[in-house]
Amino acid sequence: MSTQQQPQSIPLVDLATQSSRIKEEVLARIGRVIDKANYILGEEVAEFEAEFAGYCGVEHCVGVANGTDAIHMALRALNIGPGDEVITAANSFAATALAIAYSGAAPVLVDICEDDFNIDPDMIERAITDKTKAIIPVHLYGQPARMQEILEIAERHNLKVIEDSAQGHGGELNGTRCGAFGDIACFSFYPGKNLGAFGDAGACVTRDSELAEKLRLLRNYGQVVKNRHDLLGFNCRLDTVQACVLLTKMQFIEEWTEQRRQVAQWYREELADSDLLLPIEKSGARHVYHLFVIRHPERDLLMKFLAERKIFCGVHYPNPLPTAQPFALARTVPDNVPVCTQLSSEILSLPMYPEMTRRQVATVAAAVQEFSLETVRG
Ligand SMILES: *Cc1c(COP(=O)(O)O)cnc(C)c1O
Numbered sequence: 001m002s003t004q005q006q007p008q009s010i011p012l013v014d015l016a017t018q019s020s021r022i023k024e025e026v027l028a029r030i031g032r033v034i035d036k037a038n039y040i041l042g043e044e045v046a047e048f049e050a051e052f053a054g055y056c057g058v059e060h061c062v063g064v065a066n067g068t069d070a071i072h073m074a075l076r077a078l079n080i081g082p083g084d085e086v087i088t089a090a091n092s093f094a095a096t097a098l099a100i101a102y103s104g105a106a107p108v109l110v111d112i113c114e115d116d117f118n119i120d121p122d123m124i125e126r127a128i129t130d131k132t133k134a135i136i137p138v139h140l141y142g143q144p145a146r147m148q149e150i151l152e153i154a155e156r157h158n159l160k161v162i163e164d165s166a167q168g169h170g171g172e173l174n175g176t177r178c179g180a181f182g183d184i185a186c187f188s189f190y191p192g193k194n195l196g197a198f199g200d201a202g203a204c205v206t207r208d209s210e211l212a213e214k215l216r217l218l219r220n221y222g223q224v225v226k227n228r229h230d231l232l233g234f235n236c237r238l239d240t241v242q243a244c245v246l247l248t249k250m251q252f253i254e255e256w257t258e259q260r261r262q263v264a265q266w267y268r269e270e271l272a273d274s275d276l277l278l279p280i281e282k283s284g285a286r287h288v289y290h291l292f293v294i295r296h297p298e299r300d301l302l303m304k305f306l307a308e309r310k311i312f313c314g315v316h317y318p319n320p321l322p323t324a325q326p327f328a329l330a331r332t333v334p335d336n337v338p339v340c341t342q343l344s345s346e347i348l349s350l351p352m353y354p355e356m357t358r359r360q361v362a363t364v365a366a367a368v369q370e371f372s373l374e375t376v377r378g
Contacts, residue, residue, distance in 0.1 A: 009310035010351045010360050013192050017355045018256070022248050026198070029244035041220070042240035048247045052187075053205055055170070055250070056179035060212035061205045063238025064219050067166040067188020070202040071099035071136065073236065074162045074184040077204075077214045080105050080133045087127050088136040088164070089119035089145075090320050090337040091344065095188075096138055096164050097321050097330070105133065107330050109322050111337040115280050117141060117293065117347075120339070121149035127333035128153075134160040139168030139178045141279065141316070141349075142194065142260075142288035147173055147181045162186060166202075169194040170257045172286035179205045184215075189246055194260070194290050195253050197242040259354035260289040266358050267292055267350065270365030274372060291316055292352040294368075298375055299348050305371045311364050314349040 033042055045063050053061035064070050080086060082104035088096050090109040100107040110123045119137050135154055137145035145163075154161045161181065165171070166188035168178035179185035187193075189201035204215050214231075217224065222233025264287070268278060277295040281287045293316065296302050303313050320340045322332045350364055 008360075010312065010356075010364060011353075012312050012314045012349065012351050013353045014355060015191055015196070018353075019198070022245075022252070025248045026245050029248060030241055033240050033244060039240050041237060042243070044240050044243040044247060045238050048238075048243040048250070049203070051247065051250050052203060055177070055253070056185070056205045057177045058180050058185075058205045058207045060207070060209060061203050062212055062215040062219060063243065064202045064204060064215075065236035065238065066200040067164075067186060067190060067193075067202040068095040068099050069219075069234070069236040070186035070188070070204045071096060071162065071164060072102045073215055073218045073234070074186055074204050075100065075103035075105065075134070076218050077211050078134065078160050078162070078183065080160070083131065084133040085129060085131040085331075086134045086136060087124055087132060089138050089140065090322055090332065090340040091117060091317060092138045092140060092164065092321065093166070093317065094321060094324060094326075095166075096136060097324075097327055100136070101326060106131075107321075107327060108132070108333065109320075109327065109330050109337060110333045111339045112140075112343070113146075114339050114343065116143050116146075116282055117279075117343065118143060118145040119150075121146050121153060123333050124150065124153055127331070128157055128159075132157065132159060134162055136162045136164050137182075138164040138166075139171050141293050142167050142171055142290035143279070143282065144168065144171045144173040144178055144285050144287075147176070151181060166190075166193060167290035169288060170253060170286070171288045173282075174284040180207070183208065184211060189242070194257065194288055195246065195249055197245045199239070199242055201238050201242040201246065203238065256354040257288050259356075260352065261287070263352060263354070263356045263361060264289045264292055266361040267365060270362050271368065274365075274369050276368065276372070289352055291349045293347050293349050295343070295346040296348055297346060299346050301375070302368070302371050303348060305374075306364070306367055309367050311351065311367055313351065315344075315347060316349050318344055320344050
């Protein structure tokens with residue numbers, strides 16, 4: 001055997017390690033579902049919903065097919081549709097604005113704050129018209145949005161608040177969990193999210209029992225009892241098999257979140273002497289580091305440099321939402337969202353997953369610093 005170790009590649013995320021740890025338990029649970037044949041809305045779905053509602057600190061959770069559907073169903077439950085405007089952040093995954101468009105409402109894309117990458121409350125205020133019905137803040141990268149200001153604005157203008165918490169599982173601001181701020185909060189359990197299924201899955205959570213009941217109808221053909229349809233429903237239920245995966249993973253979500261926070265702390269220590277802009281952690285916030293996003297003026301060159309050393313990064317997101325064809329006509333506030341546009345060319349998501357070792361973090365940090373030295377030398 002060679003004593004010369006091949007340099008290991010470092011991926012942006014590593015799902016296989018985590019999955020292998022829970023595989024046996026997941027298979028046992030899925031085996032029981034197969035035996036019972038309760039594939040649709042089986043008791044595991046209700047069991048997971050109860051557990052996840054508790055985790056968020058709210059009364060109700062309604063499992064749905066994915067995070068995009070969760071936002072779409074939330075808008076439907078709140079009777080938001082054609083003629084209405086919904087304000088969201090210009091720097092998000094496209095699904096946030098797509099779901100608004102599915103409802104028939106018009107997305108209004110608002111600029112972000114430079115320090116925390118989240119929607120700017122001052123710009124929300126400027127974006128409000130008499131058509132505005134709701135605000136959808138996104139807890140981007142796992143950092144809670146400025147919920148106190150946002151809830152105050154919503155209250156003053158009589159607007160609904162729907163949290164896009166697809167990246168915010170377990171995040172907190174001043175002791176309140178992401179998911180417990182808005183009228184409804186939406187989660188994705190896409191495999192790469194902080195809590196991920198083995199396929200697509202999502203959920204809405206809410207304190208409001210009437211909204212919860214309406215969401216249960218909306219996800220299941222609007223069916224009150226078999227063959228009685230009182231509203232325009234959809235088919236977007238959470239699969240029982242995916243609920244088995246999520247129930248198993250719920251046992252580890254806090255451990256994995258603390259590991260992410262530890263990895264972030266290691267990055268801070270390893271990069272303390274660099275002049276890089278690291279993500280801030282707002283006071284009173286528990287950032288859950290879905291992504292660890294740094295800024296660099298030569299982002300594309302840095303990304304290439306790292307890839308040559310088998311360190312794989314991502315960009316979330318390279319194109320502001322207003323530049324996407326479906327949103328070409330969307331109103332932007334301020335015009336063309338300058339902060340978001342500037343940051344989209346500088347942001348870089350470094351490898352981040354709970355199982356990352358200090359050694360891997362040090363390897364990434366050393367390569368980043370090596371690049372900075374080379375660019376200084378020219
Ligand atoms: C992943 C994600 C979504 C969409 O979730 P899916 O489960 O992929 O439909 C929506 N918003 C944000 C911010 C996301 O990161």
